[in-house]
Amino acid sequence: MSTTDTSGRPAKRLSTSGTKRVLPGFGLSLGISLFFISLVLLLPITGLVIRAGGMGWEQFWFVVTDPRVVASYKVTALAALAASLFNCVFGLLMAWVLVRYEFPGKRFLDAIMDLPFALPTAVAGITLATLFSENGWYGQLLSQIGIEVAFTPLGIVIAMAFTSVPFVVRTVQPVLEELAPEDEEAAVSLGASDATVFRRILFPTLWPAIVTGGALSFARSLGEYGAVIFIAGNSPYVSEVISLMIFVRLEEYDFPAASAIAAVVMVTSLILLLVINVWQGRYLKRLNGG
Amino acid sequence: MSIEVQGINKFFDTFQALHDIDLTIPDGQLTALLGPSGSGKTTLLRIIAGLENPEQGRVLFNGRDVTQLHVRDRRVGFVFQHYALFRHMTVAQNVAFGLDVLPRKERPSKPEIRKRVADLLEMVQLDHLAGRYPVQLSGGQKQRIALARAMAMRPEILLLDEPFGALDAKVRKDLRRWLRNLHDELHFTSVFVTHDQEEALELSDQVVVMSNGRIEQMDSPLELYARPDSRFVFEFLGQVNVLSGKISEGTIRQGNAWVRLPDSCDNDDAQLYLRPHEVRLTQAPTEEAHLPFQIEAISVIGAEVRIELKPDGWACDELWEVGISHTEFNARRPQRGDRCYAVPEVGHLFCDHQAVPKTLDWSVAR
Numbered sequence: 001m002s003t004t005d006t007s008g009r010p011a012k013r014l015s016t017s018g019t020k021r022v023l024p025g026f027g028l029s030l031g032i033s034l035f036f037i038s039l040v041l042l043l044p045i046t047g048l049v050i051r052a053g054g055m056g057w058e059q060f061w062f063v064v065t066d067p068r069v070v071a072s073y074k075v076t077a078l079a080a081l082a083a084s085l086f087n088c089v090f091g092l093l094m095a096w097v098l099v100r101y102e103f104p105g106k107r108f109l110d111a112i113m114d115l116p117f118a119l120p121t122a123v124a125g126i127t128l129a130t131l132f133s134e135n136g137w138y139g140q141l142l143s144q145i146g147i148e149v150a151f152t153p154l155g156i157v158i159a160m161a162f163t164s165v166p167f168v169v170r171t172v173q174p175v176l177e178e179l180a181p182e183d184e185e186a187a188v189s190l191g192a193s194d195a196t197v198f199r200r201i202l203f204p205t206l207w208p209a210i211v212t213g214g215a216l217s218f219a220r221s222l223g224e225y226g227a228v229i230f231i232a233g234n235s236p237y238v239s240e241v242i243s244l245m246i247f248v249r250l251e252e253y254d255f256p257a258a259s260a261i262a263a264v265v266m267v268t269s270l271i272l273l274l275v276i277n278v279w280q281g282r283y284l285k286r287l288n289g290g
Numbered sequence: 291m292s293i294e295v296q297g298i299n300k301f302f303d304t305f306q307a308l309h310d311i312d313l314t315i316p317d318g319q320l321t322a323l324l325g326p327s328g329s330g331k332t333t334l335l336r337i338i339a340g341l342e343n344p345e346q347g348r349v350l351f352n353g354r355d356v357t358q359l360h361v362r363d364r365r366v367g368f369v370f371q372h373y374a375l376f377r378h379m380t381v382a383q384n385v386a387f388g389l390d391v392l393p394r395k396e397r398p399s400k401p402e403i404r405k406r407v408a409d410l411l412e413m414v415q416l417d418h419l420a421g422r423y424p425v426q427l428s429g430g431q432k433q434r435i436a437l438a439r440a441m442a443m444r445p446e447i448l449l450l451d452e453p454f455g456a457l458d459a460k461v462r463k464d465l466r467r468w469l470r471n472l473h474d475e476l477h478f479t480s481v482f483v484t485h486d487q488e489e490a491l492e493l494s495d496q497v498v499v500m501s502n503g504r505i506e507q508m509d510s511p512l513e514l515y516a517r518p519d520s521r522f523v524f525e526f527l528g529q530v531n532v533l534s535g536k537i538s539e540g541t542i543r544q545g546n547a548w549v550r551l552p553d554s555c556d557n558d559d560a561q562l563y564l565r566p567h568e569v570r571l572t573q574a575p576t577e578e579a580h581l582p583f584q585i586e587a588i589s590v591i592g593a594e595v596r597i598e599l600k601p602d603g604w605a606c607d608e609l610w611e612v613g614i615s616h617t618e619f620n621a622r623r624p625q626r627g628d629r630c631y632a633v634p635e636v637g638h639l640f641c642d643h644q645a646v647p648k649t650l651d652w653s654v655a656r
């Protein structure tokens with residue numbers, strides 16, 4: 001935070017100095033932003049690491065490799081993967097419909113796309129659990145063809161998919177809106193079929209946005225608690241998610257163990273987002289230069 | 291391959307973009323569609339390509355009706371104003387695209403495609419850029435790659451939508467010349483859209499001037515410039531000087547300005563149109579013309595000196611412009627504010643009650 005405007009030099013000097021920024025308020029706004037980020041993000045994360053760090057490496061390893069916890073990693077990761085893959089496809093479709101076609105109710109549909117974010121996750125969880133339970137609307141129909149959703153890993157997938165679909169829609173939508181129709185027209189005038197245009201022209205352009213949306217969706221699903229907990233059934237080794245394991249440790253007043261598991265989730269999410277960002281940065285650089 | 295357009299009408303909602311367009315473009319010619327923005331020239335080009343569908347009318351290639359044929363089956367090369375290169379593909383992949391997407395039966399083998407791409411890149415003199423991505427190219431390079439891509443399918447018709455519109459003046463000129471050479475070498479039929487009259491006149495065999503969705507005139511560049519059919523065409527093709535007045539006794543008059551007409555004319559309201567190079571400047575009026583002016587501005591522009599003139603004792607909507615040579619300028623050294631007289635040499639007379647303008651030549655009468 002150092003610009004000449006805090007140095008108190010006379011105005012005349014300032015206007016002639018080369019480092020003077022045109023946009024005002026850089027120091028103040030950056031300062032507040034950093035302070036806030038420290039307060040709401042860095043501080044709790046540091047606390048978490050310190051808590052988990054207090055327990056020693058061996059004990060840490062013991063806690064995070066407990067068979068029941070490991071099973072919950074698997075369940076959570078697989079369910080989150082399935083949910084985010086589903087969201088990549090469905091979210092792309094939604095974004096496509098919202099951008100490419102005109103139909104009555106389009107704006108309404110666009111608005112309710114954000115509902116999963118606005119809805120308290122517990123509300124979503126209870127609603128989904130009710131709908132998919134054996135005598136719920138969907139559950140009844142599905143049980144007739146032998147599919148059980150509530151209180152199985154499939155239920156976890158559905159809850160995760162529901163709460164994180166806006167990530168994909170909202171990252172793909174603006175990219176799709178900015179696509180120039182000329183690219184598609186050029187491809188068609190060169191003889192490409194509609195399927196080829198999508199595969200070779202549209203998809204490569206949308207790909208970074210889809211991956212980002214998918215990664216956000218995945219990261220969010222890893223930590224989803226409220227929506228999942230009501231529909232998951234929570235039977236050990238089968239349908240327990242990580243966030244539940246953390247909660248269980250907390251209930252046992254085993255704070256270091258809870259922190260240790262939480263740290264594993266956090267590091268995984270961070271690494272994932274970092275990798276995606278680096279990869280995307282490279283891909284976009286090839287497209288847009290820089 | 292010749293292109294024929296018959297009775298095309300095109301609407302966008304309630305707005306009629308094209309009115310009854312009839313047009314024949316002979317095989318192997320380079321034709322310009324020239325007009326101001328909103329004149330329908332790009333729409334017409336897109337209809338020929340199949341990117342738009344007309345509400346009425348037909349498009350024929352070599353006498354074959356292609357109106358219902360999809361773009362992808364018309365086999366025309368189309369070049370877009372903003373290049374429309376595929377950003378995620380290298381230059382070579384861009385050029386190869388048309389060949390790559392052919393059905394397996396018709397698709398050449400991989401080495402053959404590579405050979406074709408290399409030849410095309412050589413044709414546009416950019417073979418050293420095969421591995422680059424579009425973002426690493428300059429505007430002129432991008433447009434040449436776009437052209438190579440369109441030519442990969444060996445189309446017999448090449449359509450270009452404002453191909454030089456986004457380029458700077460120097461590159462524009464080079465590329466124009468280069469396209470002309472390429473056209474002369476390969477003899478495809480090409481149509482390009484432009485709003486730049488100089489580009490149209492320089493590059494094409496035939497110019498189609500359009501305004502408000504109609505064809506105003508279609509002619510060779512020389513004919514078009516020498517004998518425009520309408521006031522619009524005359525004004526659109528370059529700077530004009532106008533004297534509007536009344537004709538009586540073979541003289542057109544307004545205020546204290548008059549010009550004696552060399553040919554007999556009916557009494558009528560009329561406008562006399564003169565190009566900057568069709569006017570001489572003198573110190574005193576002649577017996578043919580009395581057009582008093584005051585010099586408003588003098589600008590030395592390249593090969594000639596442009597003099598802007600304000601009418602003195604009569605009126606016109608826009609200032610007159612006369613171009614004189616540097617030699618003439620240096621001999622007389624006119625100053626701003628000087629009084630002078632214009633003498634027409636060749637002019638075009640548009641009478642309100644006559645559809646066709648009359649070309650006047652004072653030097654013949656003299």
